[in-house]
Each structure stands twice: as structure tokens, then as C-alpha cells.
Amino acid sequence: MLNAKRVAIIGVFAALAFVVMYIEIPIFPAVNFLKYDPSDILVLLTAFIYSPTVGVIVLAIKDILFFIFKSQDIVGIAMNFAAGALFIVPAAIIYGKKNRFREILGYIIGTVAATGGMALLNMIVVPYYWKIPLEEVFKLLPWIIGFNAIKFSIDSVINGIIHRRVKNILEPDEAKI
Template sequence: MTNAKRVAIIGVFSALAFVVMYIEFPIFPAVNFLKYDPSDIMALLIAFIYSPTTGILVLAIKDVLFYLFKSGDIVGIIMNFVAGVLFILPAAIIYAKKGRAREIFGYIIGVASATGGMVLLNMVVVPFYWKVPLETVFTLLPWIIGFNAIKFSIDSVVNYIIHKRVKGILEPNNESI
């Protein structure tokens, strides 16, 4: 694949991820600051087809664009990026050897990694960012765990469904792009 083609694909999928990041809604209304958006699916798809690094690049570009054009919340965007990396990196690395069993195992490890990692990150960041006691964070942990487990499970199921369908179009060896 040429560098120009790679740049174009990264650009298109970063833009798509940025646009679908505007489709957001809380999974749990009680903690409406935890909002689901399907944008990580684009980065996961690219990570599966090309490489984990390419997927992380799409994730980074999407988050920078969202920060600049909508959010303005650097802490939230960084946490979103870290969550995406914790999910996409293990899933894509495990899937790299291909096969449905490895793909499913990758999703499971990715969901567990992102869910566990975000528990730890929230315990460190939230007390400083929101200036609340750690005990308050502990009361939020069930919501944080549930949110991340659901969010990344949805992303996994959607990627599982669409990955094989779009792989033939996006594969590096396919010159019909």
C-alpha cells in the first residue's frame, strides 16, 4: 500500500470517527457524564485491518479533532484516548494472527483491559479533576465498571459484525480502493 493511500485511509477513518463521536448518549442516566459514542469502532476496524499503530493514530486524530471542535475538556479527551488504547491495543495485537477465536479472545481481553484500566485511572484523576474525595470515586466505581464494560462490548459486537464485511474493501492488498 502506498503512503498516499495509507494517509487517505487514516484521514477518512479519523474524520468518520470524529463525526460519529457526536452521536453520544449516557448508558446510565444517573451518571450522564459517562457517554457512549461509537467512534472507537472506526479505530478498532482500522487496527484489525492494518495495524494496532494505525488504529491508535485514528483514535488520536479523532480525539484531537473532538477536543478542538467540541469538547475543550483536555482531561476528558485524554481519558477517552487512554480508554480507547486500552481496548484497541490488546484486541488488535491478539487478533493479528487472525481467526474468529482469536478475534473473540481479543475483544474479551480488550474489554477487560479498558474496564480495569479506567477504574484505576478514574481513581487517580477524578479526585484531582473534580476535587472530590476518593470515597466519592468509590461510589462511582460500579457505574464506571458497568459503563466501560458495556461501551467496549458494544464496540466489539459491532466490529465483529462489520469487520469481515468491509475487510475485503480496506485490506492493504486490495488495489480496488
């Protein structure tokens, strides 16, 4: 159920994630179109505290805002959304029992799902979008796989550090009863 506090938190975290998306750090200079931004940390935080559905809502809002205000690249933003969802949904579902083992397992499964899923999605989308042969995409795959593995590992470590500190503040009221 969406109460006023949850709606406000969804809005605040989506807005914060949107702003943080402007922090773009190329991980591999050879493929500088792959840029790390820490916005999915905020999305994962809301997914862990509330639910995977709330996380996906925050993810969608931040990506729509970024598309409207900066990128104008529907394919790029759709790929960003797919990567975020592939990471956040399994991680948050596995974490659902809220213990340290399941949290770490969620990070690992989410990172593997996003890394593998994005490798596959890039093989499907990039040849059509960039109008290049699939063989050229295969040359990019090690970079794409490495990028996603690093990106979601960083997101996992940072979320693991901060989510315990803020969960009591943001925790749903029914969980405090």
C-alpha cells in the first residue's frame, strides 16, 4: 500500500538518483561510452527497504527524468533501465529475508544477472542501434562484461555500507511495530 510517506520517499529518492546520474565516470578509457554513475545505489536502497516494486518505480522515474532533461536517447536510457532492473530485482527479492547472508547472495546474483543479461541485450540491440556487424559487438563484449561487473559490484559494496545506517529512518512504519 502506498501511504504519503512512501510516496514522498519514492519521489525524493527518484529525484536524488536523477541528480546523481549526472556523475558519470568512465571506467575504461578505451570505451568511454560506458560510464559509471552511482544512481542505482539509491534505487537499490529503496528496493531493499521497501520492495523490488518500489525500487523499479524509482528506477523508472529517474530514467524518465534523465531522458527528458539530458539524454534524449531512448535506446540508451532503455538499456540503463534494463541493467538496473536486472540487478535490483533479483538482489532485492533474495534480500527479502533481511539477513547478511541473503544480502550478499542478492548482490552476487544481481550482479551476475545484470552482467550476463546486459551482455546478451547488447548483442541484440547494438548491431541494430549502431548499425555495426555482430562481430564488432563481440569485440566490445569483454569491455561490456567488465564494466557491468565493476559497476554493480561498486553499487553492492556502497549499498552494503549505507543501507543499514539509513534503513531505520526510512523503514516502513509497519516494520517498526
